[in-house]
Amino acid sequence: METYDAIVIGAGHNGLVCAAYLLKAGYSVLLLEKRPVPGGAATTEAIMPDTAPGFTFNRCAIDHEFIHLGPVAQELELHKYGLKYLPCDPVVFCPHPDGKYFLAHQSVEKTCAEIARYSDRDAQRYREYTQYWQSLVSAIAPMFNAPPTALLDITSNFEAENWKDLFKMAGSPQKALDFVRTMLTSPIDVIEEWFETEIVKAPLARLAAEIGAPPSQKGLAIGAMMMSMRHNPGMSRPKGGTGALVQALVKLVTSLGGKILTDTAVKEVLIDDSGQAVGVRTATGQEYRADRGIVSNIDVRRLFLQLMDSQVVDETLRDRVEHKIVNSNEAILKIDCALSEAPRFEAYNHQDDYLIGSILIADSVNHVEKNHAMTLFGEIALDDPSMYAVCPTVLDPSMAPDGQHTLWIEFFAPYQVAGAEGTGLNGTGWTDSLKEKVGDRVLEKLAQYAPNLKDSIIARQVESPAELAERLGSYNGNVYHIDMSLDRMIFLRPLPEIANYTTPIKNLYLSGAGAHPGGSISGMPGRNCANVFIRKQQGLPQKMIDAQGKTVSGLRSLFGAIFS
Numbered sequence: 001m002e003t004y005d006a007i008v009i010g011a012g013h014n015g016l017v018c019a020a021y022l023l024k025a026g027y028s029v030l031l032l033e034k035r036p037v038p039g040g041a042a043t044t045e046a047i048m049p050d051t052a053p054g055f056t057f058n059r060c061a062i063d064h065e066f067i068h069l070g071p072v073a074q075e076l077e078l079h080k081y082g083l084k085y086l087p088c089d090p091v092v093f094c095p096h097p098d099g100k101y102f103l104a105h106q107s108v109e110k111t112c113a114e115i116a117r118y119s120d121r122d123a124q125r126y127r128e129y130t131q132y133w134q135s136l137v138s139a140i141a142p143m144f145n146a147p148p149t150a151l152l153d154i155t156s157n158f159e160a161e162n163w164k165d166l167f168k169m170a171g172s173p174q175k176a177l178d179f180v181r182t183m184l185t186s187p188i189d190v191i192e193e194w195f196e197t198e199i200v201k202a203p204l205a206r207l208a209a210e211i212g213a214p215p216s217q218k219g220l221a222i223g224a225m226m227m228s229m230r231h232n233p234g235m236s237r238p239k240g241g242t243g244a245l246v247q248a249l250v251k252l253v254t255s256l257g258g259k260i261l262t263d264t265a266v267k268e269v270l271i272d273d274s275g276q277a278v279g280v281r282t283a284t285g286q287e288y289r290a291d292r293g294i295v296s297n298i299d300v301r302r303l304f305l306q307l308m309d310s311q312v313v314d315e316t317l318r319d320r321v322e323h324k325i326v327n328s329n330e331a332i333l334k335i336d337c338a339l340s341e342a343p344r345f346e347a348y349n350h351q352d353d354y355l356i357g358s359i360l361i362a363d364s365v366n367h368v369e370k371n372h373a374m375t376l377f378g379e380i381a382l383d384d385p386s387m388y389a390v391c392p393t394v395l396d397p398s399m400a401p402d403g404q405h406t407l408w409i410e411f412f413a414p415y416q417v418a419g420a421e422g423t424g425l426n427g428t429g430w431t432d433s434l435k436e437k438v439g440d441r442v443l444e445k446l447a448q449y450a451p452n453l454k455d456s457i458i459a460r461q462v463e464s465p466a467e468l469a470e471r472l473g474s475y476n477g478n479v480y481h482i483d484m485s486l487d488r489m490i491f492l493r494p495l496p497e498i499a500n501y502t503t504p505i506k507n508l509y510l511s512g513a514g515a516h517p518g519g520s521i522s523g524m525p526g527r528n529c530a531n532v533f534i535r536k537q538q539g540l541p542q543k544m545i546d547a548q549g550k551t552v553s554g555l556r557s558l559f560g561a562i563f564s
């Protein structure tokens with residue numbers, strides 16, 4: 001039987017990041033991936049080779065912000081393996097039915113000048129609002145890059161600026177309480193507190209909803225940071241598509257001696273008599289052994305409930321994983337089009353630059369709210385779809401034949417369609433005719449703003465939430481493996497007792513979007529998990545040496561912040 005130090009279940013970008021760190025630390029690693037290509041929700045693929053030859057599509061993730069809040073790309077020197085980020089500027093274009101439009105640049109000042117065309121008050125408020133959320137991001141980002149229970153690691157991640165921002169946000173009892181109050185509110189509460197015009201409020205609500213819930217949901221105010229991150233650290237895309245990040249990771253992993261087997265689904269995690277994870281069995285019956293650990297790039301629900309014998313997981317924990325981690329019904333219907341020309345927003349003083357960032361169709365806060373809330377009831381916002389669209393080939397023409405373009409659309413839709421239980425794919429109610437009908441409606445809506453769209457479509461693929469869930473394997477088609485609600489964040493993700501990338505099963509580790517700090521392209525769960533894995537191998541003395549060094553550097557930057 002082939003034996004490695006570590007086996008990673010799933011070659012999503014977090015699995016690959018984790019493998020890269022383990023390989024760099026000298027461990028041998030095998031990655032097993034169920035799909036024919038690595039990357040999970042971070043692939044770029046030629047999905048319509050017959051009808052759209054020469055076009056490549058980001059099947060899921062497209063806009064990268066979170067990865068710039070952590071050190072993964074720099075530490076792994078991914079530029080040496082072909083990764084090149086192309087910055088987006090402008091970052092958001094949101095046309096409204098009355099001919100007005102919100103245009104956000106990377107520069108806050110330029111964005112305020114755009115807003116001032118409609119409201120001086122909102123322009124001024126936008127400056128302060130962005131400052132507030134940027135300070136908040138700076139105050140919490142050090143937590144993203146460490147295991148949530150590793151206080152020393154978190155402390156050592158704080159630079160002087162982070163400490164300053166932490167004190168600014170929560171440096172007195174009054175500030176701390178107001179910080180907690182803000183976190184308990186909803187994105188809409190926050191947006192209404194700051195702004196008066198729909199032209200500003202609607203796109204902010206739409207971006208906040210990217211966290212995977214209607215913007216009225218209490219406890220999800222954090223979604224408001226989505227816009228501020230587009231100003232700093234900024235938003236960008238890898239040249240060649242999100243898959244170029246994966247390709248760079250694959251090159252790094254294989255150059256370090258890592259092995260990746262695609263078309264290899266893991267069916268079972270093997271546990272020995274002492275209760276320790278020792279290997280995996282694939283769908284074809286092949287067994288592989290790991291002497292030091294199994295890392296799961298898939299979430300704990302799939303791991304414990306699908307890949308492990310019920311006898312080996314503690315009954316209480318298994319029950320909690322099954323019943324305490326419930327995902328909402330909100331999922332994504334994805335549309336990819338090959339276009340003969342880029343969409344033109346004729347009634348909005350069209351500039352090709354508008355197409356560089358994300359195009360949001362969000363006519364009002366209520367429009368966004370209704371679209372997202374309907375999914376919770378299993379309903380589809382067919383009458384008036386709101387959406388997030390991107391024309392990636394304006395920034396990166398390499399993804400389509402000369403002069404031609406692609407269109408990426410994300411439309412939030414229910415996983416389980418109400419009234420259609422037990423029919424369609426996996427009983428979700430999704431059929432080919434339903435998804436094409438929804439695809440038609442979403443494209444019709446976008447064509448109201450960009451009338452040349454319909455005649456420019458060379459080919460299209462609509463993927464229903466049920467198909468997307470099947471492709472990625474995620475429970476309820478959840479974009480982030482597990483809902484990103486407040487009760488499943490930081491040291492509560494996925495559950496308080498397993499929030500440190502380890503599990504009660506010895507040598508079984510959790511990585512991926514279902515672990516802290518959660519979904520998106522960040523590589524953070526992969527890196528944090530690798531650090532926990534490596535420390536476990538090192539034993540106590542090394543840990544103490546690390547802790548000492550980290551405490552000293554953390555205290556140094558704390559005093560630096562206080563006295564600067």
Ligand SMILES: Cc1cc2nc3c(=O)[nH]c(=O)nc-3n(C[C@H](O)[C@H](O)[C@H](O)COP(=O)(O)OP(=O)(O)OC[C@H]3O[C@@H](n4cnc5c(N)ncnc54)[C@H](O)[C@@H]3O)c2cc1C
Pocket residue numbers: 009010011012013014015032033034035038039040041042059060061062063064065066264265266267297298332334410471472473478479480481511512513514518519520521522
């Ligand atoms: C439509 C969509 C759009 C998105 N857009 C953005 C965006 O613009 N920006 C952003 O930051 N984030 C975005 N996200 C979220 C982001 O893509 C994910 O959170 C992130 O890619 C998750 O990475 P991961 O490595 O943790 O997990 P995954 O990418 O899900 O990787 C898990 C891997 O495990 C494999 N696997 C599953 N079961 C098995 C098994 N039994 N055996 C072997 N392998 C298995 C899967 O095939 C997959 O490759 C989007 C997600 C979706 C779905």
